[in-house]
Amino acid sequence: MYARNDKLLTYEPAIEGRKRIEPAINPKRAVKSPFFSSTTHPTVTDPAVVPVTVTPSPSSAKKRARPPRGAVSGLPIPPLSASRFGLIQEELADDPFRVLVAVTFLIRTAGKVAIPVFYELMGRFPGPAALAAADPAGIISLIRPLGLSAVRCAAIQKYARAWLSRSPTRDKRYGVKNYPLPGDGRHVRTGEEFGPEGATGAARALGCAWEIGYLTQGPYALDSWRIFCRDVLLGRATHWTGKGSADPTFQPEWMRVLPKDKELRACLRWMWFREGWEWDPLTDERQPLREELRKAIDGGHVGYDDHSSLIILDQQLEDLS
Structure with missing residues (x-):
């Protein structure tokens, strides 16, 4: 277990009943991916070992308090050969408008509750035109089980109307x-208009202006957009x-995102595993993926x-030997 300080992760002492697994390879210097830099020129920092511990068997484990709400992903970690992690954003990545609607449903609501309602809404109002023209009362009635129905309805219809009048383009950021x-x-x-990142004078807004900035200022929506939609929009x-x-040196946008949402963090951690790295979502530091951890993930x-x-x-x- 770990906590963040000003520079590196610090790790709490192992609790009774747990055994720490030491790295299977000689520790290497951790690599930190700067916010807008290529992985071909990494920044090297002091080593930080990502903790991999062993849980006691159920008969010997002491009863522990429930984890804080929102701290732990509710999705299982798939094997590295899987085609996707399991987030709805992966499924909807080719339809950015639906990504924005889906994340509106997922705020403060578990996916197993929100996703069926999302698909029901999309079945009734399949695109921005239908949603923009819909009677708000009909939308509110459909999504009421999720809570915050009036707030969600207003956000969804705002997205729909704005999308119809001005959909995101690669040439403008806000x-x-x-x-x-x-x-x-x-x-x-807020909402100030800028040209593309490579345009003259765009450096002033580097990292603080985005193609959907006129639609939302929410971190979860922005993170989801950047991870699942931005590279395709920009070509x-x-x-x-x-x-x-x-470009053989191309660094996908997802590698530069440090989300706070637990499911996005879990997805990106898995993506980094597939690239051969153990990545820390708090510090953006990483080290080579250890063989025993790779075997455990695949198993x-x-x-x-x-x-x-x-x-x-x-x-x-015993299966790891």
């Missing part, structure tokens, strides 16, 4: 404040994972502790 970190974007106005790749890029023997740190279940350790 100022966003306090993203990705609180205090960011102080020198831009950098043909798939959100970075596939289809003609379905990895989970999370109450603080969202990865653990390998002790009853499966």
Whole structure:
């Protein structure tokens, strides 16, 4: 288990009944991916070992308090050979408007509750034109089980009307404040219009102006957009994972996002595993993926502790040899 300080992760002492697994390879210097830099020129920092611990068997484990709400992903970690992690954003990545609607449903609501209602709404109002013209009372009635129905309805119809009048393009970005970190974007106005990142004078808004900044200022929506939609819109790749890029040094947008949402973090951690790295979502530091952890992931023997740190279940350790 770990906590963040000003520079590196610090790790709490192992609790009774747990055994820490040391790295299977000689520790290498951790690599930190700067916010807008290529992975071909990484920044090297002091080493930080990502904790992989072993849980005690159920008979010997002490009863622990429930993890804080929103701290631990509710999705299982798929094997590295899987085609996707399991988020609805992956499924909807080719339809950015639906991504925005889906994340509106997922705010403060579990996916198993929100996703069926989302698909029911899309079945009745399949696109921005239908949603913009819909009677708000009909939408509110349909989504009432999710809570905040009037607020969600207003957001959805705002997206729909704005999308019809001005859908996102690669040539325009709009100022966003306090993203990705609180205090960011102080020198831009909310919604201020900028050209593409490579345009003259665009450096002033680098990292604080986004193609959907006129639609939303919400971190979860912006993170989802950047991860699953931005590279395709900008013509950098043909798939959100970075596939289809003609540039061999291309770094997909998802590699530059540090989301706070637990499910987005879990998805990106898995994506980094597939690239051969153990990535820390708090510090953006990474180290080579250890063989015992890779085997545990592919064998379905990895989970999370109450603080969202990865653990390998002790009853499966014999399978790792």
